[in-house]
Amino acid sequence: MSKPVVAITRPKDRAKKACEIVEKLGGTPVLAPTLDLQPVNTDSLKELVARKDELDWIVFTSPTTIVSLNQFYPDFIPNLNCKLAVIGNKTGKLAEKNGLTVDLMPQDFTAEGLIEEFRKRGITGKVIGIPRTASARPILPQELEKLGNEIILAEAYKSLFPMDEKAIKELFEKIENGEIDAITFTSPLTVENFFEVSDDKEKLAKLLNDNLLTVSIGPITARVLDKYNIAHIYPDTYTVPDMMELLFKTWREENE
Template identity: 80%
Template structure:
């Protein structure tokens, strides 16, 4: 029996682990990033770093934010004294490797999950810093402000349209020729950018639903797949290892 071929659409610099898991589970990984991430040293990030001592909380939503801060302000993270929240184990573990203690990680690795935790702990009247990409969903800062907090945002990286669109077009060709068994999406933009490159969106959406197993990392990304009428599955815990474990369970059932 040939190895199942799994398409990975996440950014190239964050795809290694996903590819390794696919190969460990007995599959062949094809990398076709539909999103690129670029750390940027913006004015808002510079101002954010200067306000370090004003924060009661800093929320880290992505490992790329940490990469950006370490690149442009290498002394910043180790000098943090306020409380820290992280969305996702990967982000939390990266901070812990740098000697920090994470005060809050939601069980549900989404902005909504973190908001629920802040509500549960009655966190209000605080100054909360959130370094992230400018294209991130507005729900986190909006809901934290509704709780009576002051939120200061900073752009730490840019989420870009894939610079290597040829790889994505090659992937689409393989999908049409039934050479792909499954495809994974790890953020709303990985889906949006994929369909931006697709010419016949209805045709490819039907392929993803009928001929492939399409796996979303969680419900937020799944909502975008629904917009394109793509059938999907996602794991109970919104991590790359869990989505791959679920995928290979489904492959075995087939």
């Protein structure tokens, strides 16, 4: 059986592990980031740092938040004295690597999963810091505020349109030439930007549906694929390793 060629659209600084997993599972990765992440030191982040001692909870939704805080405020994380909630194993592991204890990580690695955990535990009347990207969905701060908490929302990094459009257009050519077997998407913006670069979205969607196995990391990203009428699968646990395991299992079943 030939090796599947797998397109990886996640940001370049997060793609190394995904490429390694593809190679380990017997495939060939093709990296074409459709999203770039840039740490930023905003006024809202400065306010969060200044109010550090007021925090009862802080929520890290991605590793990039931790990278940004360490870059601009290296004393912030080591001196945190509040409870920590995270979304996802990777974020949790990086937090622990930075000396923090994770107090809450939902089994469902989504904002909705975290909201449900806060709701079940009756967490109310607390000051909760949420440093993240400004383009993130508003549901997390909105719902935690509805529970009676004060939210300090801070922009810690920007989610940028891909800076290397050439790599994406080269990926389009490979898809059209039948050189790609599967494609992975790890966030709603990776899908949106992928189609934004295309001059013929309907043709691209047809190519994906007819020739590729499309894999989403989870249901939130899958909703955007639904918007473009792309057939897709996603794993029960919303992580990159689980996504890749499902991809290879499905691909092999379809190509035996």
